[in-house]
Amino acid sequence: MGTLKLEGLMKRYGASTAVEHVDLDVAEGEFVSLLGPSGCGKTTTLRMVAGFIEPSAGRVVIAGRDVTRAPPYARDTGMVFQSYALFPHMSVAQNVGFGLEMRKVGRAERDERVREALRLVRLDHLAERFPRELSGGQQQRVALARALVVKPAVFLLDEPLSNLDAKLRAEVRLEIRALQQRLGLTTLFVTHDQDEALAMSDRLVVLAHGRVQQVGTAEDLYERPANAFVAGFVGRCNVLAGTEEAPGRFRLETGTVIPCGHDGAANPATQRLLALRPERVAISRPEREDGLVGTVTSVTYLGAQTEYHVDLGGTDILAIRPTPPEGDGLRRLASGDRAALHWEPAAARLLASEE
Ligand code: ATP
Numbered sequence: 187m188g189t190l191k192l193e194g195l196m197k198r199y200g201a202s203t204a205v206e207h208v209d210l211d212v213a214e215g216e217f218v219s220l221l222g223p224s225g226c227g228k229t230t231t232l233r234m235v236a237g238f239i240e241p242s243a244g245r246v247v248i249a250g251r252d253v254t255r256a257p258p259y260a261r262d263t264g265m266v267f268q269s270y271a272l273f274p275h276m277s278v279a280q281n282v283g284f285g286l287e288m289r290k291v292g293r294a295e296r297d298e299r300v301r302e303a304l305r306l307v308r309l310d311h312l313a314e315r316f317p318r319e320l321s322g323g324q325q326q327r328v329a330l331a332r333a334l335v336v337k338p339a340v341f342l343l344d345e346p347l348s349n350l351d352a353k354l355r356a357e358v359r360l361e362i363r364a365l366q367q368r369l370g371l372t373t374l375f376v377t378h379d380q381d382e383a384l385a386m387s388d389r390l391v392v393l394a395h396g397r398v399q400q401v402g403t404a405e406d407l408y409e410r411p412a413n414a415f416v417a418g419f420v421g422r423c424n425v426l427a428g429t430e431e432a433p434g435r436f437r438l439e440t441g442t443v444i445p446c447g448h449d450g451a452a453n454p455a456t457q458r459l460l461a462l463r464p465e466r467v468a469i470s471r472p473e474r475e476d477g478l479v480g481t482v483t484s485v486t487y488l489g490a491q492t493e494y495h496v497d498l499g500g501t502d503i504l505a506i507r508p509t510p511p512e513g514d515g516l517r518r519l520a521s522g523d524r525a526a527l528h529w530e531p532a533a534a535r536l537l538a539s540e541e
Pocket of ligand 1: 199202203204205222223224225226227228229230231378
């Protein structure tokens, strides 16, 4: 297995730029996801790594070798596509063995490796079936086996779960992660599904408009988002504009002052953004009208948790709390009621000033 290094990778189509600048180091055996909204450049980046798209600038280095200009088959990558892309006229075993045949691996070794790859994805009993005789999840496992069988240095997955229903997705994602860890596969995974990326990855790369916004663990992105885009894209977040008028005191544009974590010299002249996760916002019935008291504008019961929108002097604050037990006064909180909000100052994080 090998490492993967992307250096200043860029792709232009005429006047438009699909990928602006991507630098990334993936360690041996690491699972890294590219996460971002539609059109942010995930697939283009992955295809440049695989060799299906030629970069306009930058380098792709796999296991220490510059492969930027190498054709796909000479890159030592295995790729799994969203559409599976199985050959319909070949059996499962033939599909999986195809890459080995292309590489002129002898018959006996080929049969053995195909059997081993199918065992890994638990499909050895279906080796003689054709793709049309398999379920979606089984077809995707054949596609996985086909990529694994060539023992690639880098494993590339392009939204491999998006054609599966929710339950199967959750199952197959656990299988892929377990297999990846067991085999120590260096993996680059593309998805727009943040739950999937958070659940599977060692580290994530958040992309927007062809640029890397932040690289980090799930916890880094969630607890310490680099900017408002990451704060809003990874999980739900109140992103509030204003100024830090004194250490730990944040004046919202509407004039209300709220507590915040302090990150250096407060400068009342500089516009800042503050990120406050909704599950960090406690809500209660106010005893007095001082402190952070606002008017509830909506209450949405979601079973385990309840979402409250509260208008705090003209600023909407979302609070998400475990649903209070029946009989608790808070359970009957409704639109139009007054509610007091509370959070630990450190939970309201000032974001780095935007360029
Ligand atoms: P999705 O999740 O929707 O697949 P993505 O993040 O994978 O999105 P890309 O497919 O990488 O996005 O596309 C990035 C940008 O480049 C988009 O704005 C897209 O329209 C543009 N693009 C992609 N391929 C081409 C092409 N062949 N010619 C011109 N523009 C392209």
